[in-house]
Amino acid sequence: MSSTGRDRAYGATGGNRLLDRVLAGTPPEQSPVRHVEHLAERPARYGEWPDWAPERLVAALRARGTERPWIHQLQAAELAHSGENVVVATGTASGKSLAYQLPVLTRLDLDSRATALYVSPTKALGTDQLRSVAGLDLPGIRPATYDGDTPGTERDWVRAHARWVFSNPDMLHHGVLPRHSRWARFFRNLSYIVVDECHTYRGVFGSHIALLLRRLRRVAEHYGAAPVFVLASATVAAPAELGGTLTGRTCHAVTEDGSPRGGRTMALWEPPLLEEVTGENGAPVRRSAGAETSRIMSDLVIESARCLAFVRSRTGAELAALGAQRSLREVAPELVNRVAAYRGGYLPEQRRELERALHSGELRALATTSALELGVDISGLDAVVIAGYPGTLASLWQQAGRAGREGDGALVVFVARDDPLDTYLAHNPGAVFDRPVEATVLDPGNPHLLRPHLACAAAELPLDERALEEFGGETARESVARLTEAGELRARRNGWYWTARQPPHRSVELRGSGGQQTAVVESDSGRLLGTVDPESAHGLVHPGAVYLHQGESFVVDELDLDEGIALVHAEDPEWNTSPREETDIAVLRTQRQRRTSHGLSINLGEVEVTSRVTGYLRRMPSGEVLDQLPLDLPERTLSTRAVWYSLDEELLVSSAPGGAGLDPARIPGALHAAEHAAIGLLPLFATCDRWDIGGVSTALHPNTGEPTVFVHDGHPGGAGFADRGFAALFPWLAATREAIVACDCSAGCPSCVQSPKCGNGNEPLDKAGAVAVLDVLLAERTDVAPA
Ligand SMILES: [Zn+2]
Ligand SMILES: [Zn+2]
Numbered sequence: 044m045s046s047t048g049r050d051r052a053y054g055a056t057g058g059n060r061l062l063d064r065v066l067a068g069t070p071p072e073q074s075p076v077r078h079v080e081h082l083a084e085r086p087a088r089y090g091e092w093p094d095w096a097p098e099r100l101v102a103a104l105r106a107r108g109t110e111r112p113w114i115h116q117l118q119a120a121e122l123a124h125s126g127e128n129v130v131v132a133t134g135t136a137s138g139k140s141l142a143y144q145l146p147v148l149t150r151l152d153l154d155s156r157a158t159a160l161y162v163s164p165t166k167a168l169g170t171d172q173l174r175s176v177a178g179l180d181l182p183g184i185r186p187a188t189y190d191g192d193t194p195g196t197e198r199d200w201v202r203a204h205a206r207w208v209f210s211n212p213d214m215l216h217h218g219v220l221p222r223h224s225r226w227a228r229f230f231r232n233l234s235y236i237v238v239d240e241c242h243t244y245r246g247v248f249g250s251h252i253a254l255l256l257r258r259l260r261r262v263a264e265h266y267g268a269a270p271v272f273v274l275a276s277a278t279v280a281a282p283a284e285l286g287g288t289l290t291g292r293t294c295h296a297v298t299e300d301g302s303p304r305g306g307r308t309m310a311l312w313e314p315p316l317l318e319e320v321t322g323e324n325g326a327p328v329r330r331s332a333g334a335e336t337s338r339i340m341s342d343l344v345i346e347s348a349r350c351l352a353f354v355r356s357r358t359g360a361e362l363a364a365l366g367a368q369r370s371l372r373e374v375a376p377e378l379v380n381r382v383a384a385y386r387g388g389y390l391p392e393q394r395r396e397l398e399r400a401l402h403s404g405e406l407r408a409l410a411t412t413s414a415l416e417l418g419v420d421i422s423g424l425d426a427v428v429i430a431g432y433p434g435t436l437a438s439l440w441q442q443a444g445r446a447g448r449e450g451d452g453a454l455v456v457f458v459a460r461d462d463p464l465d466t467y468l469a470h471n472p473g474a475v476f477d478r479p480v481e482a483t484v485l486d487p488g489n490p491h492l493l494r495p496h497l498a499c500a501a502a503e504l505p506l507d508e509r510a511l512e513e514f515g516g517e518t519a520r521e522s523v524a525r526l527t528e529a530g531e532l533r534a535r536r537n538g539w540y541w542t543a544r545q546p547p548h549r550s551v552e553l554r555g556s557g558g559q560q561t562a563v564v565e566s567d568s569g570r571l572l573g574t575v576d577p578e579s580a581h582g583l584v585h586p587g588a589v590y591l592h593q594g595e596s597f598v599v600d601e602l603d604l605d606e607g608i609a610l611v612h613a614e615d616p617e618w619n620t621s622p623r624e625e626t627d628i629a630v631l632r633t634q635r636q637r638r639t640s641h642g643l644s645i646n647l648g649e650v651e652v653t654s655r656v657t658g659y660l661r662r663m664p665s666g667e668v669l670d671q672l673p674l675d676l677p678e679r680t681l682s683t684r685a686v687w688y689s690l691d692e693e694l695l696v697s698s699a700p701g702g703a704g705l706d707p708a709r710i711p712g713a714l715h716a717a718e719h720a721a722i723g724l725l726p727l728f729a730t731c732d733r734w735d736i737g738g739v740s741t742a743l744h745p746n747t748g749e750p751t752v753f754v755h756d757g758h759p760g761g762a763g764f765a766d767r768g769f770a771a772l773f774p775w776l777a778a779t780r781e782a783i784v785a786c787d788c789s790a791g792c793p794s795c796v797q798s799p800k801c802g803n804g805n806e807p808l809d810k811a812g813a814v815a816v817l818d819v820l821l822a823e824r825t826d827v828a829p830a
Contacts (some may be wrong), residue, residue, distance in 0.1 A: 057452035058308025061426055065342045065456070075335070078472040084452070087303035088715055090117035091153040095124060096145060103179040104141070112141060113301030122147040122683040123273045125233070128294040128446075130241065130274035130286035135444025136422035137302040139275040140175060143237045146273070148176070150234050151184050151206055158228075159235040160259075160270075161209045164243045166190055166590045167394070169209040172239065176207060190214045202226055212252055212553055215259060221546045222501050224261045230266040235273060241289060242276040242437050242483050245730040246762040251553045253289045254496035257487070257513055258503060260291070265504055277437040280482045288485060291513060305423070305447035308456040309476075312339075313469040316788065323660075323668050323805050326792040328570060331662055332460040333359050336410070336430040337366025344371060344378050344407045348425035348454070351401070352410040353442045355431050358591065360384045363410040363430065378407070385411035396587070413438065421445055425453050430751030431460035432468060435730050436480040436690035440621045461793040463723035467782035474727065474778070484729045488515045491760035494522040495551045501532055502541035502548070510538075559607055566600065566610045575609070578757055581656040581676050582622040582800075584609035588659065604677070618661040618669055624802030626654040628685070628739040628753050630746040635769060639826040642691030643700065643819075644747070647769040650685040652737065653678060660804070671804070684761030686768040689744065689751035694819055701822055703815040707742075710750055713812025714740040715803070717779065718752045720813060723798065724779045725754065729767035736764050737800075773824040780817040783810060 058081075066074060075113040091112045092101045104778065119131040120140035132140045147159045163169045169188060176186045187205035189198065191214060191524055201208060202225055219226055238244075244252040249306070256272075263270050272290045276282055278298070286294025314330040319577070322328045336352050340363065343350045355361040364384035371378045383406055385397065398421050400406035413433055427446040433439055439457070446453035457463035457475070487493065497514060500506060511519040523539055526532040531547075532539040541547070552574065554558055560574035563584055572592045575583050580602070584590055588599045590611055597611040626649050635647040655678045661669040695713075705713055718740040725736060735757050744751035756764050768775060786795035792812040798805065 044109055045524065054511060057425065057448065058306070058454040059452075061343065061348055062308055062310055062456075064346050065339055065454075067342075073315070075312050075314055077313050080308060080309045080311075080472060080476050082304075082307040084306040085300075085304040088114045088301035089299070090114045092219045093117065093121060093124070093145070096149050100145070100148050100152060100179075100181065101518065103181055104145075107179065109138075109141060109663075110169045112145070113138060115297050115299055115301050116142045116145070118299070119143070119273070119297040122297070123147075123271055124149065126271055128272040128274075128286065128290060128292050129297060129299045129587050130276055130282045130294045132278055132282035132304065133298065133300040134278055134304070135441050137300050139239075140172060142297070143235070143273040143275065144176065144179075146271075147207065147235045147237065148179070148181060148184065152181065152312065152542040154232075154234070155183060155233045157206065157234045158232040159207045159237065160229075160233060161207065161237040161239065162215065163209070163211060163239040165771075166192070166211060166744075168239060169211060175208045186449045187219070189727065202229065205229075212255055215254055216499075216553055217548055220255075220258055220262060220499070223503060225266075230263050230268055233263045233266075233268040233270045236263075236270045238272065238274045238289065240276070241274045241285065242279045242435075242730075244289060245483045245485055246735055246764070247758050248554055249289070249483065249764060250487050250492050251487055251496075251551075253291070253485060254492060254514070255485035255553065257291050258496065258500045261500065261510060261513065262503055262640050276483075276717055277441045278480050278821040279437050280480050285483045288487065290440040291487075292669055304444075306452035307443070307447050307455055308452060309443065309457070311469045311472060311475065312456050312458045313466070314458065316792075320667060322793065323662075323797060324808075326790070326797055326805075327788050328667075328792070328795060329461045332367060332430040332458045332465075336363045336428050336460050338370065339428050339458070340364075340367040340408045341370040341374075341408065343426050343428075343454075344381055345375055347404070348407065349401055349404055350408045350426035350428060351421060351424055351442075351445050352430060353406065353433065354410055354412060355433075356591065357384075357412050358596075360410040360412055364408075367408060367410070369788070381405075381407040383409055384408055423448055427453075427455045429455070429457045430463050431458070431462070434726060435476070436475070437483075437730075438595055439475070440480065441457070452734050459794075463720045463779075463782040463786075463795050464726060466786050466794040467724060467727070467778055470785035471778075471781060481726075481728060481730055481766070484767050486761065486763035486766075488518050489760035489762065490518055490522055491758075494526060495520060495547065497522050498526055498531055498541065498547040499551060501526075502546040505538035505540050506532075507538040536568060561602075561604075561609055562595075563592070563609045563611060565597065568610055572597065572611065576758070577679075578681055578759070580604070580609070581654075581679065582624065585613075585622060585656055585659060585674050585676060585704050587620065587672060587674075588622075589616060589618070602676075618663055620659045620661055621799060622656045622674075622802070623658040623660065623671065623804060624654050624656050626652060626737070626739050626802055628652050628744075628755065630687075631682070639823045641823060641826065643688065643823045643826075644690070644749075645686070645688045645769070645772055647686050647766060648684070650683060650687075650753065652681040652683060652739070652755055654681070654802070655679070656802075681757075682759055683756045683757035684765040685753045686765045686772065687747075687753040688750040688772075688820065689747040690819065693743075695750060695816065700820065703812075703819045705759055705812055705815055709809050709812045710742045711740075712807035712809030713816045714742065714750055714752050716783070716791060716808045716810055716813035717806070717816050718754070719796050719798040719801065719805075720779045720783050721752070721776065724775060724782055725764065725768055727778055728771040728775050731762070731764045731785075735762065773821065776817055776820055780814060783814055783817075787817075801815060 120128040123146040186207040283296035459469040560581040596615040631649040633648040
């Protein structure tokens with residue numbers, strides 16, 4: 044355990060004291076704490092209300108408790124007011140809404156015709172923001188929600204009269220843009236488009252939103268408006284770039300956070316390896332992050348600390364709360380009712396009640412999924428427990444930001460799950476505390492997404508040359524040519540027209556990857572539970588698969604691939620399932636290549652991935668494998684982007700300096716282990732989930748003629764992840780090596796080189812061989828010349 048005093052002068056005492064209590068009774072040599080960091084208290088920095096803000100607006104904001112704006116709020120408001128697109132990227136509870144309320148309400152107050160649009164990824168968040176604006180009680184603003192729940196009668200009123208409309212991307216896509224002429228008044232006067240929590244628009248979903256925002260802007264411009272974008276984001280790397288990619292316009296970034304923050308003690312915690320249980324291929328298993336979280340929560344409750352625990356799944360949140368209650372029942376039964384789980388889907392009133400109970404201390408511990416990350420006003424807590432890396436540093440800091448009392452300091456505990464990325468972070472505090480947050484990756488140029496959006500855009504308004512420029516130039520022209528060939532668009536003198544009667548919007552699933560979705564239906568009730576992307580259907584909803592939907596468990600009875608339906612029944616078996624899959628990859632086009640003089644080649648390009656799900660494993664929550672069952676499913680192909688490296692076999696077998704010294708029989712296991720760990724670590728450099736990407740490794744690949752490791756995007760056309768991996772290849776592989784070395788298992792486990800989604804049953808895997816391969820690769824980093 045190491046400890047660095049970043050600023051001991053400020054109140055870290057409260058957090059330290061809590062950590063001591065949680066660790067009480069643990070012998071130091073068995074301490075799960077790998078690192079403790081003290082984060083300094085940050086005082087508030089204020090600005091003055093701008094001259095241009097109407098007096099009654101300032102009076103209303105003051106009456107609500109904002110005496111003066113913080114500097115970032117003021118800076119963002121000034122930019123937006125002067126007509127510049129702006130993205131404000133600051134921490135949790137930094138009052139980002141004031142940054143857009145100030146310019147938007149000023150405009151609506153001064154110009155009685157002006158309108159504004161607010162877009163949020165979730166309905167709950169939109170509802171909160173509407174309440175906040177309505178609560179100011181300014182005359183003539185007429186804020187209104189327009190989403191799937193808005194009744195028909197109210198919709199007419201919103202279109203005719205509302206001046207600030209609160210909506211979400213799905214509603215804009217299905218409800219507003221296809222019938223924009225009914226919104227002529229609104230679009231003609233549209234002065235601002237607010238895009239809240241814009242860091243959540245990443246990967247394929249982010250690419251969809253970027254294309255949707257281009258369509259939205261085009262329609263507004265058609266009516267003569269030139270709306271200014273105001274984007275709000277969690278702390279992310281390169282926010283201006285994110286804003287630019289999302290909106291297609293230059294965005295100024297405001298990142299200097301003027302809000303105050305209490306001092307915090309942050310502990311990185313690695314659960315111990317269990318002695319009595321073994322997992323796949325006899326690998327050791329760690330105590331689960333959920334069980335550790337329960338224990339920490341109950342200790343905090345006994346210390347009278349108010350705490351929030353973030354858990355990956357709803358079931359996990361329920362189990363964590365139950366576990367904490369169980370241990371409290373033995374030692375402090377009067378506190379059992381002070382622990383609860385947040386199940387999501389609550390009404391605003393219920394959420395307010397929960398916030399109130401937690402603030403007052405009536406409720407001391409709440410276990411939740413990241414649902415609480417958006418739109419719930421809980422901050423200033425004594426402690427936050429983060430069970431498993433939430434996928435991005437931005438989310439980690441957002442969750443950690445819920446803790447922090449002015450004056451006394453608070454505790455944040457990050458509990459590592461058995462995953463190579465979590466292992467890496469627990470052992471490399473620099474990657475948590477000294478690293479800038481990752482870039483949010485999306486790719487609106489992906490032709491698989493661009494094409495259907497261009498079809499929608501053409502149905503909204505005929506496409507002209509200028510529109511094609513806005514949608515990406517050359518790739519847009521190619522897409523329009525394809526759509527015209529297919530007879531979906533018709534070229535006329537002044538542009539391309541949509542030919543069918545029905546607009547194409549319904550066939551575009553914003554939260555999907557572009558292909559035909561598989562519907563998951565409960566047989567008994569006929570209830571549609573959800574949809575699954577074509578790339579994932581075979582692996583997620585094959586017969587026998589355990590399918591989780593909002594915390595409820597189902598088992599798949601039948602998968603009808605022709606109809607695109609999976610029939611399921613409610614059942615909660617003890618085990619979970621994971622598919623077994625055979626995969627091949629072929630290089631279609633190498634776009635970038637770098638070679639070293641010793642025979643390492645690193646590449647970026649287009650590939651075709653062919654795969655077939657051949658069976659599945661049933662596994663207990665402890666990691667223990669029950670059995671493996673066969674499946675008969677057809678082969679499928681995916682055209683996407685990949686990053687790959689290949690090396691001269693001589694480099695791997697040579698025992699001379701610079702060589703890996705591997706026996707040729709070990710090469711497949713070494714490459715496979717290096718591939719798994721690399722997939723686990725890529726999310727450190729790109730905002731993807733390990734489930735968004737896949738990999739293939741082989742001791743002899745027909746296209747390269749060499750031992751090769753591929754990491755590919757998991758969606759048609761890619762979402763920018765492989766590109767990011769190519770750009771950050773060496774830092775990525777260095778982190779991969781460190782994660783493997785840091786794990787104290789002997790021959791590989793889920794915390795380092797085993798993968799929960801391995802199609803080959805995690806065989807063969809050679810942990811030491813992977814380190815040798817990565818050492819060879821990293822030795823070449825100084826010798827990489829662009830070619
Ligand atoms: Zn391990
Ligand atoms: Zn594998």
